[in-house]
Amino acid sequence: MLWNEVIQAYMERKEWFLELMVQHITLALVAAALSGTIGLLVGIWIAEHERMSAPVLGIANVFYTIPSISLLGMLIPFLGIGNNTAVAALTIYGIMPMVRNTYAGIRGVSADVVMAARGMGSTDLQIMTRIKLPLAAGVIIAGVRSMVVMTISTAAIASFIGAGGLGVAIYRGITTYNMALTFGGSFLIALLALFSDLLLGRLEKNMKKRSGN
Template sequence: MNLSLWDQLTKQFANRWEELLQATGMHIELVVLSMLLAIVVGVPLGIWVSRAPKLQPWIIGGAGILQTIPSLALLGFMIPIFGIGMNTAIAALFLYSILPIVRNTYTGIRDVDAATIEAARGMGLTSLQILFKVQLPLALSVIMAGIRTSTVINVGTATLAAFIGAGGLGDFIFLGLSRNLDALILMGAVPAAMLALILDYFLGITEKLATPKGLK
């Protein structure tokens, strides 16, 4: 007897809910670790490029080239360096996540009104003080937009980690494709989509809390 998709999904969930929880936790770990690395590297790179505009074509252009490499191909390129598993997935996700963060940090800082910067200099602030007290606060919403974009892309791309044995929700999608079971595909795809929405929502709240009151 053929079961409906809903019945199949209910049956698969009842049998595999523990695996689903474990895969979700692994997926979150992949996304969080790669995003933290991308933020730690990407924001300083964006600041550096804003201070040395001649580097902009090289750094932002180079990050853009990385985005053009197909996800599976990039994972394949990482395997000889990091081997099969989680480290390779994190490295590839980091490279895919860095462009929006670098570009938005650069754009946000460069778009700060020149008159505001001159006023800060007139008050005796040093270049470093202007950066942290004026430019970064004013650019924060643009930087956070880049982080949010990277995070959403990262959640979806992380499903491909299953192809190199790194785990995550992609395991269900891969298994569903290999067995031609739509219910298993949905068990991986739906939680991944929900995770992207949840992370984007909480990053939006973080952006509002971190933005100075006068800039909200």
């Protein structure tokens, strides 16, 4: 059975699979950190400058619709092959859900609450950091959740341009007709994505309870 072959592959190549998993997690974490930071800042900016929201979200949507393998090919002439190109592509993909959710979360904060805070003498920075972001935290975390899961899943294609990660096992399994390697790499990616989704889902619920949403 295939599952028995997969278990045998895990046992025989446990150090290799562990190394690939560490590489995969590292790629995903770096890309997620960059996407989260850039997406949060851009989302805050367009929420405060409403007239810029349509073009920025439009551009983000365009990049989001480009097939991942095509985006990697477009970046290779500028960044070469390897981890840098993979991180850049994953970061670009991850920005969209962060921008969208940050924008939606901040714009969803009640105008009455903001006006009350402004009437009490709060500055724009204080309103953003103490009112808007805390109240929008649940929606923003939902964006982080989508972005992280997508980044972990999409990182599988990094092996096609010479980067590391569990995609190496999938690619090697495909090229050598070894279904155990292909399934083994895919299964571990699914586990990482599921674990991240459950963890961030719990955080999302807690944040929404605190913000009263």
